[in-house]
Amino acid sequence: MSWTDDRVEILKKMWGEGQSASQIAKELGGVTRNAVIGKVHRLGLSNRTATAAPAAAPAAAAKPEAKAKPAAKPAAAAKPK
Incomplete structure (x- = not known):
């Protein structure tokens, strides 16, 4: 398997979508997760x-300040x- 321009574009699109x-x-097929x-x-x-990855809750919101x-x-x- 080689990284053609088409496959790289699919990779970029899916990665940007948060896949x-x-x-x-x-x-893509024919390629491993590590590749x-x-x-x-x-x-x-x-x-x-920031829009692709789920936002983590800030620590302050989870635990009130003592x-x-x-x-x-x-x-x-x-x-x-």
């Missing part, structure tokens, strides 16, 4: 667009006997 390397390999990943890397397509605890009061001085 997985396995899905792209299946669509797709290698070609994506060589083409410099590693970073997907309130600061008041400072501890100093221990009472020991009384001399």
Whole structure:
């Protein structure tokens, strides 16, 4: 299998749509998932667009920020006997 211009265009289109390397390999046929990943890397397509990849929830939204605890009061001085 060789990377023809047509196959590269299909790869770029599917990658931009957020398809997985396995899905792209299946669509192209005669190529492995790893070959797709290698070609994506060589083409410099590693970073997907923000609209293609699902957005991760920010950590702050998942866990409320803890309130600061008041400072501890100093221990009472020991009384001399």
